[in-house]
Amino acid sequence: MKRSLLLLLAGITFNSYAQKTATVTLSNDSKDTISRHIYGQFAEHLGRGIYGGFWVDKSLPVQKQDRIRLDVVNALKKIKIPNLRWPGGCFADEYHWRDGIGPRDKRPKMVNTNWGGVVEDNSFGTHEFLQLCDLLGTAPYVSANVGSGTVEEMSKWVEYLNFDGASPLTRERAVNGHAKPYNVEFFGVGNESWGCGGNMTPEYYAGEYRRYSTYARNYPNAKLKKIASGANAGDYNWTEVLMKNIGARNMWGVSLHYYTLPTNNWSKKGPATGFGEKEYFATLKNSLKMEELVEKHSAIMDKYDPKKRVALVVDEWGVWTDVEPGTNPGFLYQQNSLRDALVAGTTLNIFNNHCDRVKMAELAQCVNVLQALILTDKEKMILTPTYHVFDMYKAHQDAQYLPFKLNSPDYEVDGEKIPAVNVSASKDKAGKVHITLVNLDAKNSISVSAELKGIVWKAVKGQVLTSPGVSDVNTFVKPSVISPKLFSNIKKDGDKLVVNMPAKSIVALELN
Structure with a gap:
């Protein structure tokens, strides 16, 4: 019974982890602006x-x-x-x-x-x-x-x-x-x-x-x-x-x-x-x-x-x-x-x-x-x-629009579901690639693995916008409660870009 329970719990943990992962495949073949x-x-x-x-x-x-x-x-x-x-x-x-x-x-x-x-x-x-x-x-x-x-x-x-x-x-x-x-x-x-x-x-x-x-x-x-x-x-x-x-x-x-x-x-x-x-x-x-x-x-x-x-x-x-x-x-x-x-x-x-x-x-x-x-x-x-x-x-x-394919986990509340992650990407006139990602899930961080086809890059920098509460605001007394911060929870994994997005956040990346 104990071994079965441990296996069951391991399965729940694995499934939960799988639901917190998104994948993006980005292409470099668009002519749209x-x-x-x-x-x-x-x-x-x-x-x-x-x-x-x-x-x-x-x-x-x-x-x-x-x-x-x-x-x-x-x-x-x-x-x-x-x-x-x-x-x-x-x-x-x-x-x-x-x-x-x-x-x-x-x-x-x-x-x-x-x-x-x-x-x-x-x-x-x-x-x-x-x-x-x-x-x-x-x-x-x-x-x-x-x-x-x-x-x-x-x-x-x-x-x-x-x-x-x-x-x-x-x-x-x-x-x-x-x-x-x-x-x-x-x-x-x-x-x-x-x-x-x-x-x-x-x-x-x-x-x-x-x-x-x-x-x-x-x-x-x-x-x-x-x-x-x-x-x-x-x-x-x-x-x-x-x-x-x-x-x-x-x-x-x-x-x-x-x-x-x-x-x-x-x-x-x-x-x-x-x-x-x-x-x-x-x-x-x-x-x-x-x-x-x-x-x-x-x-x-x-x-x-x-x-x-x-x-x-x-x-x-x-x-x-x-x-x-x-x-x-x-x-x-x-x-x-x-x-x-x-x-x-x-x-x-x-x-x-x-x-x-x-x-x-x-x-x-x-x-x-x-x-x-x-x-x-x-x-x-x-x-x-x-x-x-x-x-x-x-x-x-x-900037030049870059098409992609996205596989996102769901964000679920009271039995209703929406995609947790959305994204867009472009390449500017200097050849830099810009990716903007949104994690709508109010509770869970999401690891986004991005495959960048036909895009050569060596370095990445980013910004993140988030706050402890979804209803947080900037006020005249506290005007900077929500403002962009440097984002470093990103890495190069072979040819892939891995981004660990906090819950309820927006991340903007620049690839050089």
């Missing part, structure tokens, strides 16, 4: 995203250019954000661009009916946004008003932005301080036209897109990359209708919006902090749906666009929880935990691995709103765990 624009950001007139985030009161004791907060700018420059989407979101389809130009003390005020019913003073408008983009060294992505605006209004905004010639609008632009055109490329024709952007049917929106986009002119110095307002999550019919009725030649991209909720209940989404493993697991499971959405929307696009000329633009994604207690529910302010970082790392891996179709994406949102990179409180500023993920992943921008 991971577009830097996958790492884009979103700044809407919502809560303290613009006002109190990027654009602050003159009296605030921080470094500023005009009223643009420079510590925020410098933090975003460090992670090389490639684009910034503005002015919304739902706000875009009630925004009239002329209200945001000219002398600020003469700009009309409006009510932000979508987000908190606050008064918008329009002090942050076209010129201020493009000044911000210039300071960031990033590409502007402008979302135009289809829901409540006119074709003429949109057409004149494009002329104001991009025409390099003599016209009443270009003279007005010069009077307002910018004689030269801005040469904006990325241009969204409406936003969430199935909902807050007009509650349209896909057939109706497809017709509106064709009409509006006709008058969003290309100028010789600035050809627009027009992005159609695409589907809400799993509305595959919307994508089908747009691809069929608009056509691949008439748009640069089509958008997709998907938010990860801890629950599946929009009225009670779940808290951003203080959750347990059950809520943690449910959030991760919901975030992994992004893979299915990208694959199924891409398959529909492939029917009409087999050459993949149209980009899938996931221009709103991220974790959406209940707001922090005591804050304005219309401001969508939430804390940012290790769980959010793991969702971000997983989602970026998914986008990287579908870079043949996903050419652009924007996290919602950049500062103080939803899954923010940065949180501010008056003169204080902290970097969230999600910010650090974008910092660790920035080496993938415009």
Whole structure:
């Protein structure tokens, strides 16, 4: 009996060990590029995203250019954000661009009916946004008003932005301080036209897109990359209708919006902090749906666009929880935990691995709103765990995608299972290979054995992002609870790379 029990226990130990091992086989034969624009950001007139985030009161004791907060700018420059989407979101389809130009003390005020019913003073408008983009060294992505605006209004905004010639609008632009055109490329024709952007049917929106986009002119110095307002999550019919009725030649991209909720209940989404493993697991499971959405929307696009000329633009994604207690529910302010970082790392891996179709994406949102990179409180500023993920992943921008095969153990909670490990890899222009790995298992470390076919390497260095608890956060009192650390639990085993990943961690490796 004792011998049998020992053998049984040995078998349990062996099986448990086997479940904690993952294998990756990496190839060096891809021609696809991971577009830097996958790492884009979103700044809407919502809560303290613009006002109190990027654009602050003159009296605030921080470094500023005009009223643009420079510590925020410098933090975003460090992670090389490639684009910034503005002015919304739902706000875009009630925004009239002329209200945001000219002398600020003469700009009309409006009510932000979508987000908190606050008064918008329009002090942050076209010129201020493009000044911000210039300071960031990033590409502007402008979302135009289809829901409540006119074709003429949109057409004149494009002329104001991009025409390099003599016209009443270009003279007005010069009077307002910018004689030269801005040469904006990325241009969204409406936003969430199935909902807050007009509650349209896909057939109706497809017709509106064709009409509006006709008058969003290309100028010789600035050809627009027009992005159609695409589907809400799993509305595959919307994508089908747009691809069929608009056509691949008439748009640069089509958008997709998907938010990860801890629950599946929009009225009670779940808290951003203080959750347990059950809520943690449910959030991760919901975030992994992004893979299915990208694959199924891409398959529909492939029917009409087999050459993949149209980009899938996931221009709103991220974790959406209940707001922090005591804050304005219309401001969508939430804390940012290790769980959010793991969702971000997983989602970026998914986008990287579908870079043949996903050419652009924007996290919602950049500062103080939803899954923010940065949180501010008056003169204080902290970097969230999600910010650090974008910092660790920035080496993938415009690098050659490296395909792989992954065999992952499961992470199981209450009888439900998800893959514990996900990965993406690339090779940069200097020939360095970058691998980003995520271990979603909240309790178990996992040994990852990677076979690197056709890749010669001699040395490896790494970073890891983790924390004792999945709900741990950075605060204004303790801003560095979660930040990247040097990672050394890696070794070369013959031709293989062996990585011993801690539980609930993100690891970024560079091979030379």
